[in-house]
Amino acid sequence: MSIRMPDDVRLQLRTLLAELSRGARFDDADDVFALGVVRSLQLIELITWIEDTYRLEVAQRDVFDGHLRSVDRLVAFVLERTVGS
Amino acid sequence: MKVSGAPSPPDVQLKGSRAIGAVMVLVAVLCVLEATGSVQLGGWSELDPEQPYGVLFAAYLATWLVARRARGGARRIALLLGSLGTACLFDPWFATGSVAWVVMFHRVVFAGRRVRPGWGLAFTLATFIILAIACSRDLWPEFLDAHRGLGRWGYLFAISYTFRIAWLLHQVRMQRAVLPLLDVVLYFVFAPFFVIVPYMLAIPRCDRFCAGLDGHDPAIEQSGIRLLAWGVVLTSAAVVLHAFYDPHAAWLDSLRARDAAGIALHSLWSYPVDATLRTCAIAAILVGMVRVMGIELGPSFQRPLLATSIAEFWRRWNTHFRDLLVELFYVPVVMRLRRTPERAIVVGCIAVFVVGSTLFHLPKHYFRYGSIYPPNLHIVVENIVMCAIVAIALVREAREVRARIVRPPPGPLRSALRAIRTWIVLLVVVQYLGYGSQFAVFGERPPIAIQERTSSHVDSHAR
Numbered sequence: 001m002s003i004r005m006p007d008d009v010r011l012q013l014r015t016l017l018a019e020l021s022r023g024a025r026f027d028d029a030d031d032v033f034a035l036g037v038v039r040s041l042q043l044i045e046l047i048t049w050i051e052d053t054y055r056l057e058v059a060q061r062d063v064f065d066g067h068l069r070s071v072d073r074l075v076a077f078v079l080e081r082t083v084g085s
Numbered sequence: 086m087k088v089s090g091a092p093s094p095p096d097v098q099l100k101g102s103r104a105i106g107a108v109m110v111l112v113a114v115l116c117v118l119e120a121t122g123s124v125q126l127g128g129w130s131e132l133d134p135e136q137p138y139g140v141l142f143a144a145y146l147a148t149w150l151v152a153r154r155a156r157g158g159a160r161r162i163a164l165l166l167g168s169l170g171t172a173c174l175f176d177p178w179f180a181t182g183s184v185a186w187v188v189m190f191h192r193v194v195f196a197g198r199r200v201r202p203g204w205g206l207a208f209t210l211a212t213f214i215i216l217a218i219a220c221s222r223d224l225w226p227e228f229l230d231a232h233r234g235l236g237r238w239g240y241l242f243a244i245s246y247t248f249r250i251a252w253l254l255h256q257v258r259m260q261r262a263v264l265p266l267l268d269v270v271l272y273f274v275f276a277p278f279f280v281i282v283p284y285m286l287a288i289p290r291c292d293r294f295c296a297g298l299d300g301h302d303p304a305i306e307q308s309g310i311r312l313l314a315w316g317v318v319l320t321s322a323a324v325v326l327h328a329f330y331d332p333h334a335a336w337l338d339s340l341r342a343r344d345a346a347g348i349a350l351h352s353l354w355s356y357p358v359d360a361t362l363r364t365c366a367i368a369a370i371l372v373g374m375v376r377v378m379g380i381e382l383g384p385s386f387q388r389p390l391l392a393t394s395i396a397e398f399w400r401r402w403n404t405h406f407r408d409l410l411v412e413l414f415y416v417p418v419v420m421r422l423r424r425t426p427e428r429a430i431v432v433g434c435i436a437v438f439v440v441g442s443t444l445f446h447l448p449k450h451y452f453r454y455g456s457i458y459p460p461n462l463h464i465v466v467e468n469i470v471m472c473a474i475v476a477i478a479l480v481r482e483a484r485e486v487r488a489r490i491v492r493p494p495p496g497p498l499r500s501a502l503r504a505i506r507t508w509i510v511l512l513v514v515v516q517y518l519g520y521g522s523q524f525a526v527f528g529e530r531p532p533i534a535i536q537e538r539t540s541s542h543v544d545s546h547a548r
Binding site: 019020022023034036039040041042043044045047048058059060061063064065 | 411433483
């Protein structure tokens with residue numbers, strides 16, 4: 001059983017988004033899609049990275065529900081999905 | 086509990102009276118501009134510009150004034166009654182038919198408290214087929230000439246509801262939750278959309294629309310007023326500009342004189358710049374009116390003329406339609422092909438541009454003419470070429486993202502030159518390749534059936 005620390009997950013996701021955004025500034029609560037930090041192009045990279053790193057599956061509904069829209073929501077999503085894994 | 090930074094009640098009251106005054110003034114300016122013929126509030130719909138705008142704006146304002154003081158269920162009732170009133174002033178038969186259709190649609194999708202998006206899609210397709218047969222000028226042109234309201238209702242249904250039906254069914258498919266009938270009715274008959282028929286200029290997501298029905302958020306209202314004001318400023322700027330220079334008229338003069346330099350210059354200003362300015366103005370007014378009502382809806386256009394590439398242009402242009410296409414066509418492809426990213430991008434672009442966009446343009450095209458003839462070849466050509474340009478750009482960009490390559494932003498001169506290059510590509514693809522192909526193959530466009538009293542337009546161009 002792996003236990004994920006929220007701060008580690010936050011740091012990893014923040015780093016990934018900073019790399020994908022190519023220098024754009026954003027806060028943890030910001031909607032990174034609305035800000036253009038993550039576009040439909042980077043969505044593929046974001047999804048595959050999350051799936052590979054945290055060994056979980058992202059579904060279309062997760063995209064629709066906005067679980068990937070901010071660092072805060074991403075952290076909550078990853079922690080919720082990896083609990084007990 | 087007092088929230089830090091929250092305004093005190095008198096402050097709210099003061100801002101409220103300012104808000105009312107500001108909206109009244111802006112709407113009055115719009116009514117004057119419309120009454121003098123300086124502005125057409127039809128947007129991308131091609132309805133006769135003879136709507137009673139003064140009355141419709143008054144109904145919209147009355148709905149807003151009552152609803153902004155109410156909360157919860159009372160606010161929903163106020164919005165519903167005001168919206169129905171506005172709809173009836175717009176067209177009582179269409180309003181009645183719309184409500185009846187929405188109630189049936191709701192019963193089909195949520196019968197027995199179950200969620201059946203597939204049935205909803207089938208019901209929608211059946212509605213379109215019935216309307217298409219009823220509004221076919223190939224089958225009964227004389228009857229449609231005698232009953233012109235029928236063709237207009239088919240057209241209104243297509244341009245008003247197609248995108249909202251798509252969002253609603255997509256949400257139902259994703260979330261599998263039953264939506265209240267009242268919310269669904271309001272989603273379809275919302276007052277601002279009977280002042281300016283939305284077509285593609287404002288397509289709210291159903292879940293975000295419903296979230297805005299619960300309460301009056303002054304921040305959203307204020308931003309709506311700012312957007313409304315921006316729309317009035319853009320409209321006024323276009324009116325003033327046209328007083329000195331009408332690029333379309335100048336372009337036509339150049340065409341007649343066979344002046345190649347004049348044609349190039351005026352067409353570049355007429356199509357991408359002037360058309361964009363006018364469209365952005367109407368869109369800002371419409372989205373502003375929706376936000377004034379407390380519904381969160383982002384601007385439809387984000388300074389598209391500043392785009393330095395075609396891929397960037399489509400991120401700034403008509404963002405609600407783009408979001409819908411991305412959710413419905415791009416994301417499913419990406420989810421399936423995400424392990425082969427470049428293939429996912431190319432197939433995703435084909436799904437968005439060639440399949441999605443062409444599919445969504447079809448109903449408007451059909452009901453505009455009452456016939457599938459002439460086919461909208463220009464949209465197909467435009468979409469195929471745009472798809473190729475955007476797919477190539479996105480694949481290159483994806484490689485840079487994967488390699489973590491960061492390019493410094495271009496300077497102002499280079500940005501300006503790239504923006505002009507983007508305008509030229511747009512002009513060439515949309516006007517010359519798109520409409521040029523249409524004209525070359527099918528000749529001059531027939532008159533719009535819902536406006537012109539010509540029953541023989543199909544015969545004169547077809548077969």
